[in-house]
Amino acid sequence: MQQLAAMSCTVMSLRKLLRHSQTLDQIISEPNSQDKLEVNKNHLRLYEHNLCPFCTRVRYVYALKEVEYQNVQMDLSEKAQWHVDFNGGSTPVLETPAGDLIKESAVIAQVGIEMNAGKGVDVIPKDPIQAAKMRLQIEECNTWMMPIYQVYGSRGEDPEKVKNLIPTLQKFNELIKKADGKFMFGTDEPTLLDCWFTPFLETFTDWRAPNVMNNVLVESEYDVNGSEIDAYVNRMRSHPKLKPVYMNTAAAAKHWERTRGWEKGVKCQLTVSYLAEAFKSHP
Numbered sequence: 001m002q003q004l005a006a007m008s009c010t011v012m013s014l015r016k017l018l019r020h021s022q023t024l025d026q027i028i029s030e031p032n033s034q035d036k037l038e039v040n041k042n043h044l045r046l047y048e049h050n051l052c053p054f055c056t057r058v059r060y061v062y063a064l065k066e067v068e069y070q071n072v073q074m075d076l077s078e079k080a081q082w083h084v085d086f087n088g089g090s091t092p093v094l095e096t097p098a099g100d101l102i103k104e105s106a107v108i109a110q111v112g113i114e115m116n117a118g119k120g121v122d123v124i125p126k127d128p129i130q131a132a133k134m135r136l137q138i139e140e141c142n143t144w145m146m147p148i149y150q151v152y153g154s155r156g157e158d159p160e161k162v163k164n165l166i167p168t169l170q171k172f173n174e175l176i177k178k179a180d181g182k183f184m185f186g187t188d189e190p191t192l193l194d195c196w197f198t199p200f201l202e203t204f205t206d207w208r209a210p211n212v213m214n215n216v217l218v219e220s221e222y223d224v225n226g227s228e229i230d231a232y233v234n235r236m237r238s239h240p241k242l243k244p245v246y247m248n249t250a251a252a253a254k255h256w257e258r259t260r261g262w263e264k265g266v267k268c269q270l271t272v273s274y275l276a277e278a279f280k281s282h283p
């Protein structure tokens, strides 16, 4: 009897999931769930994790370009086999209603830009020369990123790596200062440049005390070297199109706490376990 009840419950939740799978409703996958959702025949679907900066780039571009999609939160700690088989289990992945799977954040972002050309915000300046200058700025900023990855990788516990972050903070700070209260490229609306780097800068904003990573801000003298960053991040986060999708701060607190407690030498991957609770308190 109990078994029957459990079975009908599973059938019910499967039916519910099947119905949801064809809508714009967000789905949080179960950790280690090996079932690939049926393709959403009505909408684009983005497999992602809210705290993944590469996924956040895509969410920002899609929000600004008003691209509609179904959002599926993936567990990167206990991955689905289909995801591993597709791209090693990396997020983001875009799935089209025809069932095509597309990887790489830059490529996925471009799909949205081309699909909704003329809609929403011009994340690529209309003037080709301005667009070229913006792209060159992205290339330059890319060369500043390594110390950020190294601080993430060492969980903020390696003083040398934290020190190496200082020039990166200073360069972003200068760029923001130069924009004089506007977005990073000196525009009234965000461009691709903002979408590309805010997801990394906002992790610093979220490391304010009582976050376990606060020592990074103290040791890198963030208040001096990154004095403009928080105000800039808040400008991005309060943009009406970005407010609903920016990185969840409650989830960020949980993730970094989990990371600090994780076995040394083993990468602490993003998990979905704290997301349902965290999403209740966003933004």
Ligand SMILES: N[C@@H](CCC(=O)N[C@@H](CS)C(=O)NCC(=O)O)C(=O)O
Binding pocket: 051, 052, 053, 054, 055, 076, 088, 089, 090, 091, 092, 103, 104, 105, 106, 269
């Ligand atoms: N080049 C990829 C990088 C994506 C990436 O590194 N995503 C991370 C999450 S922030 C990931 O999937 N990590 C899990 C893993 O690599 O196993 C892109 O731009 O889409």
